[in-house]
Amino acid sequence: MIFKLIYPLLIVLFFISTFINKNNLFSDINSSVDNFNIRFNKDIQILKNEIDFLYVTKKSLPFVNYTIDDNITYFNIEGNGVYFKNITSYPDHFNFYNLKEAKENLNSKFDNSLLFIVYNSVESFANKRQIVYSNNFSKVWVDTLKNGSLISNSFKNKRSISRDNTEFSLYNLYTDKIYNKEMFTIIFPEYDYFNNSQRLKALWYFDFNSNFFAKNTIMLKNTLDLDVSIIDGDYKTVYSTNGTEINSVTDINNFYVFPLEKTNYKILVEKENMFQLIKAKEIFLIFFIFFLVFYINKKDKLKKELHSLKMINKIKSELLLREPLTSLYNRYFLQEEMVFPINNCGVVLLDIDHFKNINDTFGHDKGDHVLKAVSNCIKLVSIGSADAFRWGGEEFLIIFKDTDKETLLDKVNTLQNLIRNLNIVDNYKITASFGVIYTNIKDKSSFYSAVSKADKNLYTAKKTGRDKVVAF
Incomplete structure (x- = not known):
């Protein structure tokens, strides 16, 4: 039967x-x-x-x-x-x-x-x-x-x-x-x-x-x-x-x-x-699958569960939390991983100047190279002391933790010079505009409020000539 x-x-x-x-x-x-x-x-x-x-x-x-x-x-x-x-x-x-x-x-x-x-x-x-x-x-x-x-x-x-x-x-x-x-x-x-x-x-x-x-x-x-x-x-x-x-x-x-x-x-x-x-x-x-069902023991099941958990964590870390082109954090990181409060915090919002002209003139492949290069500059100044995001398009967000105003401005100026010295597009100087504020962040609501203030400073930097830092 x-x-x-x-x-x-x-x-x-x-x-x-x-x-x-x-x-x-x-x-x-x-x-x-x-x-x-x-x-x-x-x-x-x-x-x-x-x-x-x-x-x-x-x-x-x-x-x-x-x-x-x-x-x-x-x-x-x-x-x-x-x-x-x-x-x-x-x-x-x-x-x-x-x-x-x-x-x-x-x-x-x-x-x-x-x-x-x-x-x-x-x-x-x-x-x-x-x-x-x-x-x-x-x-x-x-x-x-x-x-x-x-x-x-x-x-x-x-x-x-x-x-x-x-x-x-x-x-x-x-x-x-x-x-x-x-x-x-x-x-x-x-x-x-x-x-x-x-x-x-x-x-x-x-x-x-x-x-x-x-x-x-x-x-x-x-x-x-x-x-x-x-x-x-x-x-x-x-x-x-x-x-x-x-x-x-x-x-x-x-x-x-x-x-x-x-x-x-x-x-x-x-x-x-x-x-x-x-x-x-x-x-x-x-x-093989049919007969294997009758012989799987608890140890094998546990190994598979542990393996699945590791794979889930790896996928979450590598795919869900990071933007694939630049490897910087995305907004999902903010929702799932970011811990509040953050005291003595520097919020830096930067935008690559005239990025649309780079895409239109030199092609989207060259535009991607510029995004990667700028993100690498951001990584250099934020290692161990900050969380860096690709906030949208050619816009990047950096959250410096446990810092002071002088150190914050030094790092922003260093980043500005690194971007100025990029040589990605022949005979084309790459620059960025910066909006910076210094504050304490209690929760997500105050986080978005701080980003909004930095965005206003960024708008001022762009409106007054670009390649500028407008802070505090």
């Missing part, structure tokens, strides 16, 4: 295990695809960094040794092609961007998948004047540019280009009209203002073959043990790990589908089969 009861129980456990494995697998797929998008965005950032580097390292060269063919004036510089269209007078000098060298540098990072870099500078819409730079000099460009614009000829699909210079456009796989190679193009547009209206100023073209996706796609397959494909907006396969030539995807229901961020491309992960969900070790685990 007992075996008749055990048999259906094992069947139930079998399906529960299968269901859990499927959910875990889908969670792993989501997490791995997120990491894929992070790596892809890092690759895009590498391209933008190369553009910035080319602008910095551009050279002014004399306008000599050129050839004229109808409306095109062109010349070759160390394998780089420079093409001027519809210019009415010849300048003494022009800006030279070494795209060939940039391509070699980028291919060391992208496994030789970068085919061409083209920088198309639109000088004037009215006269259709253009300057086109290419990393590969060829007279084919002359014939292409004679009767048309590189801008209109290169856009196979009619889609708007982002007006935000931090964005990019990724176009469908196509066969290049100039070199007859299958590629896809990542485009970075640039805009300026003319007569109070925004207009397209220039475009950076990075043309890749399908191997641009290989490294990240293969990494995704190795993590999930499932085949992965990249398709464009027309469902044409750009790259696949299954080793077969697939021109297009006919049944998308066979895949988990995820967007490739900021593009019309999609990431396809093949759906798992039963053999990938149920393996011998899972079946063995079901039996």
Whole structure:
């Protein structure tokens, strides 16, 4: 009789295990695809960094040794092609961007998948004047540019280009009209203002073959043990790990589908089969758990309870009480751990000056580096004598305990100088404004009252010029 009861129980456990494995697998797929998008965005950032580097390292060269063919004036510089269209007078000098060298540098990072870099500078819409730079000099460009614009000829699909210079456009796989190679193009547009209206100023073209996706796609397959494909907006396969030539995807229901961020491309992960969900070790685990229930003794239970308690304390300490980016305390620490009263207390509220400009100008990654650096400065002056919080955004709170006014001001001035001397962003000085009060704190109510007073001093510091300390 007992075996008749055990048999259906094992069947139930079998399906529960299968269901859990499927959910875990889908969670792993989501997490791995997120990491894929992070790596892809890092690759895009590498391209933008190369553009910035080319602008910095551009050279002014004399306008000599050129050839004229109808409306095109062109010349070759160390394998780089420079093409001027519809210019009415010849300048003494022009800006030279070494795209060939940039391509070699980028291919060391992208496994030789970068085919061409083209920088198309639109000088004037009215006269259709253009300057086109290419990393590969060829007279084919002359014939292409004679009767048309590189801008209109290169856009196979009619889609708007982002007006935000931090964005990019990724176009469908196509066969290049100039070199007859299958590629896809990542485009970075640039805009300026003319007569109070925004207009397209220039475009950076990075043309890749399908191997641009290989490294990240293969990494995704190795993590999930499932085949992965990249398709464009027309469902044409750009790259696949299954080793077969697939021109297009006919049944998308066979895949988990995820967007490739900021593009019309999609990431396809093949759906798992039963053999990938149920393996011998899972079946063995079901039996092991079933029999283990009858043999667990009190000592093992106690160990598990102690282990669980340690894990809970560790999670509470590492996750609940601290803000993950800076490792400073968060407001949950105030609710659960902070002990009152606090006598002879210094309350310091500081705010990084113009932090939004850092994010907008240099990117959020650089902004995170600034937050970490400032928090490290705070840790230096607060070790053993204070509790430090990330209070919100770019705002930090420090509670100095059992101190006097002179010592408090010395530490605040030291912290101000440490922040001034940070060298995180090139040619950009980082500063902070401080609001300081000295008081006794009896309970949470008086704590928030003290923080409010420090905030008023901080507001005064910011209003009167920033990079200041307003105290007491």
